[in-house]
Amino acid sequence: MPDSPRILRDLPRVAIPSKQDAMPYEPVCALFRRYLHGQKLKFTPERAMILDAVLRKESLFDAEGLVDDVKQLGHRVSRATAYRTLSHLQDAGILKQVFLDNKQSYYEVIAGRQAYDYLICVSTGQVLEINSEKVRRLCEEICKEHGFDPLSHQLQIYAVSPEGQAKPAGGKL
Amino acid sequence: MPDSPRILRDLPRVAIPSKQDAMPYEPVCALFRRYLHGQKLKFTPERAMILDAVLRKESLFDAEGLVDDVKQLGHRVSRATAYRTLSHLQDAGILKQVFLDNKQSYYEVIAGRQAYDYLICVSTGQVLEINSEKVRRLCEEICKEHGFDPLSHQLQIYAVSPEGQAKPAGGKL
DNA sequence: CTGATTGCAAACACTTTGCAGCAGA
């Protein structure tokens, strides 16, 4: 019996916050500063704001949503800076990029959190987060078989939800 | 012990054909014609050429590569037509779209073939196809837990290959 | 001080779309 997953999207591009505990800012910030220092990069106010906004995210988000969030917190950063910082945050191992469609990238915090996989209804567009230890183990097993050193994985399952089964026509992948 | 997987990409965007048996044209073509007919769409020479080129593909491919292939076969189609036909081929269940990066879409024939998952080396860019029955079963299990009706899935594992472990710096996801 | 960073706007690349002429069924 799985713990009931939270709904991420009822429609594509509309993220609904989940209930996962937010990662505290301090430790991750320290991690980021350490990373930046090691790369001879600088810790700027913009990067701090972005990290703050990122850590408030409880589920998938995209670059534009992030810029909006920063604005909502009373600051502002350019899109360019947001993208550049997102890239650094990936390098620092704080978040990962998720490819769900061919329109844009999504991001997900991984520092101190478990990675999620996604169960996507092609009919309603609903997206469920699933947190499966089994998937993780299987990925590690596959890596081991090929002599690879596992880093992360991404699993999307396309299916039809109970609600979608009731609806007339099936959507496309 | 896994059967040794074929290398799909040594560098991003460069697909190397695998050894999988090509799907015969006739049966899939019949499938496509049936689909088109049912949708009151037409079976045109362009669509036939594209389907032909698609079925010669033995691994991941992208829209531009497809247009090139058609040209190499002595014909030509516009990019617009290629995209439109790829969309219909997806709807017909003949191929599926794969999202591996934020640059473009990849496609993969699924009609009469088994879906593959990917083991991606973030250091060298190498991509291995993996064909895991275990992954498929796990996805079905997850769907069942949530009352979803499984359609397809996509798994990407990001890791460092043995060769990549030798190289200096690790790439980013 | 000095090299990294920022915001802006232009550049990019893949994909989609409007349209006029063409062509399956």
Next chain:
DNA sequence: TCTGCTGCAAAGTGTTTGCAATCAG
């Protein structure tokens, strides 16, 4: 004939990049 189809070129859109001014260390 009557829709749907094609190619073209233009439009779209998320992301990246060149550049001058600015700022962190």
